[in-house]
Amino acid sequence: MGSLEVLHLSHNGISNMANLQLSRLTNLKALFLQGNEISQVEGLEGLQQLRELVLDRNRIKALADNSFIAQTVLLELHIAENRIRELNHLQPLTELRKLFLGMNKLQDITELDKLEVLPSLTELSVVGNPVAKSSLHRPPMVLRLSRLQVLDGVMVTLEERTRAELLSADPLACSQCPGASLPTTDINLPELLPLVPRSTPLRGMTISGALQNFIHGHDVLPSNVDESHHTYKHKKHKQGSAVRSGPADMTFRPVRRPGNNPPTTGLLHDGTNRVIVTHPSQEQESRFPNGGKPPPM
Template identity: 30%
Template sequence: MVLITEELIRKRAEHNDGEISTLEELSLHQEDIEKIDNLQNWCRELKILYLQSNIISCIENLGKLKKLVYLNLALNNIEKLENLEGCESLEKLDLTLNFIGDLRDVTSLKYNYKLKQLFLVGNPCTDYEGYRQFVSTVLPHLQTLDGISITRSERIIASQSFPYYKDHVIQDYNEYRKRRMQQKLEESLSNANVLPPDLDNEQEVKQYWSRSTKHTPETRVQLAKDAQMMRERKKSSEEKNVGKPRMLFNSEGRPWNINEAKVEFKLIEDFDNNCLILDIAVYRYMDSSYLEVDVQPEYVKVLIKGKIFQIVLNHEILTEQSTAKRSTTTGHLVITMPLLQPMKLMKPANKEVNKIGEVGTTACKPSRREMLEIGSSKSMDFSCIAKRNEDVKERLKKSKDDRNLKCEEKIPSALFVDNSDVPPLE
């Protein structure tokens, strides 16, 4: 059972900065509310109240809302029109698609002198003979019924035949009441035999929600409870299927390298400024509020829209002096981290002693640091461009000479006999 709580009202009062005492408009639709409570004590200034698409069965606890102008109770389980005499400012009342059977309950609105619009379409009482004539006579201040204006001539004719229509309304209501009693008995038996479907069986769930049911208050309540129960079961099953928590450290407490967001990054060692620079290619158009940066002496962790990026550093850094900036053009996140101790560069040796004992100069490869970086390399050697161009030209010239073959005259064989009848080739 869903109740109207202070937390729910504050949640729906965001347009009023969460303040409920001065609230003038409140929408509590589609919340599966079964009972109206606390509103007349907490929200005395209400002028507009939306309570449609719930399972409210009784109109109550609204008498202190003296400033209420519009009340929407459409698509509920209301069977009796009552307890609205205290709403002095009520001008519009919407009771569409409820279960009001006794049309005589409309007389309870005769003291709501400001009531101009009333909607009862979709209720059983609208099928009674003389329904419109009865309402227009009982409520002389009403201007519109079910969206259709009540003319002066229509009201005069209805008032003249009021006794006739009143008898028909009472007779139709008595027949409806008998059907309603039989309906309650049948619903109590049918609902007891229907079991909720198995959530793991999609076909069973589909059959359950596609079955035909009667349009009664009990059916609507039962369907709402089944839907709530299925949501809770689905939520509990999803919680059970949640995977293991992400491990950010090993058993010894050392951090792992993690890149759940699959973003490109570069870790640059800046020897001149004695710092480390971490360049993360964050999504360009993502708002910076989705980023959380945690810089530790030995590792850096960045939350990118809930996904973890963590990298281990080879040098200890100064966390207090570290900075994180976001590029306005590329969207990259650049974290600059000063080192605790300056880096020492080892110069490569250019001499080595051979096996014979002679000292000779050898070409020694300079040591190269392996960078933890992903992405295309931006380095290019421009010194070899001219040499490569000459090599390409030489290969093209050689292939062209091979294609130019010399044409030589073919020497005829010794057995060749020249036939004078054959004309010479021109």
């Protein structure tokens, strides 16, 4: 028995590990005890060569200070489907690579912080615990466990690690994380004035010259347009697409602003685009006395 390296004792109704006298198996490397009635992890002091320990589906509620006192070379610990609420006394497991804690009673994320004592951990599973319901545990775990590669069966990517680092440094910086994107096809600004339906269209006007260049050469509002009073929507055009020409309908509506000479806003409809055009500002109107009207006789 002293040369035994693998021992399977699953589903045998075992309730006390100390009664097994496992310390005599000094060369044991893998021990399978799943599906029993074990409530306390003990009796492993002599298993200094143990590499894999499976304790799934037992009745373990807590880990004692001597539970893993001699398991300095343990690589895998399976302890899922138990009743564990706290993660204490894991310090001896300095070489542990894989830890499976699914379907336990872990509720507080501070319990997961205790896993920092496992510097070699590369795979962790806490699926089925209350703490993992909203996945808010992922960024802290990715940040704290620098060698973690798999969390809850999902690979930890460089993008996710970078996002976790940025979120830790500055929560607002997460909008600049790789993969973050903002919609570009529909921009809605707050406190918008409702657009007026085309009640009195003006016909006989064509899109030509500088107005065509304005429509197809700009993707942002002109500097003299007050963004707080307008909605700008556009659809991207393919490079080199032909400019639609012909009659266009325009509906004008005054927009009140502070000052004596409020500008006039025109809404141009060409079938596929909606463009806000603002006509002369106060600075431009100063060049034309009386708004460009002939002086009174």
